[in-house]
Amino acid sequence: MENFALLNEDSFEESLGEILQVPQKNEKHTILLVDDEVNNLQLLRRTLRHDYNILTASNGKEALEIVEGKGKEIALIVSDQKMPEMEGTEFLKKVAGDYPDIIKILLTGHLDVDAIVDSINDCHLYQYIVKPFDPEELKLTIENGIQKFDLVNNKTVILKDLRELFYKTIKLIASALDAKDPYTHGHSLRVTMYSLILAKALNLDDTTLEEIETAGLLHDIGKIGIPQKILCKPGKLTEEEYEVMKSHPAQAEKMLMGIKKLTLISNWLRTHHERWDGKGYPQGLKGEEIPISGRIIALADTYDAMTSTRSYRQALSHETAIAEIQRCAGTQFDPVLADLFVKCSAEIRAAKEDPETYYPKYSYLQKEINNTI
């Protein structure tokens, strides 16, 4: 458990460095040329070979096999329309389904407006060119197509990087916060993990899962403003000190509400010490007045507090903590959620014992990053 630090400053700086790196330029893009006329193919190859890696095929079927083998390596396709085995439009239509980012240019032998409009729609054509073509004009069209390809791909990469940066940053904040007190090491991450187990058992949608994960990681961020001597005091807090401590949910809201993406979450954070019976703080909200995420985090937070050693007491066993949650269902906790928490008890215990394995399993944000790589 002591080693449960999913991110430290060094790995954060490393990933920040990677993210801010300037993308490699001057790498040649790969273009696939498809034409059954050898002379045409040679002319195209001569025109383009200095600037691009060239692949060639003499019909749609052969070209499709190349696309299926090379996949994302190919940036752009120039295909003739009239070819044996498989026509250009049929081939490009198949490519459009599986590889929408590849730029597609069609060479047609004659100007048939209806056929061209249909193929632009069906194949998501970037451009069509009527034969005989001017090599310089074709070159320019390809250059523009490649620029569009780069733009779309860079946007995807930047969005993925920003998402990763956001996720790693909030994880780092959570770890740094927990590190302020040796007794709360790994607390925010475990609270997040238990909250996600509960949220998944409730079949909440993906957007809510992402928000609950963010809220779980940041739920105690307001403690940044609480003096260390109160936060880490070994004995009981005085009434005055307790009042200061109780300000942390409202401080969390104040800190995050200016960030557009976190406005809703900041409101949730304010509610994670409210109680179902209205005896919580800071507002004394009751029952369903408390947002569901606030009710979920309250359960996860209390379970983790009970099962962790504190300066003033040893950790309670999993069974004792679960019995306490059952006892407080309907007073401190939402009874339905408390019941579900007890039903998920085996999963929660397993996650508590091996958070390094279980956190990535439940993390929605981690899954999203992996999916976009």
Ligand SMILES: [Fe+2]
């Ligand atoms: Fe808290």
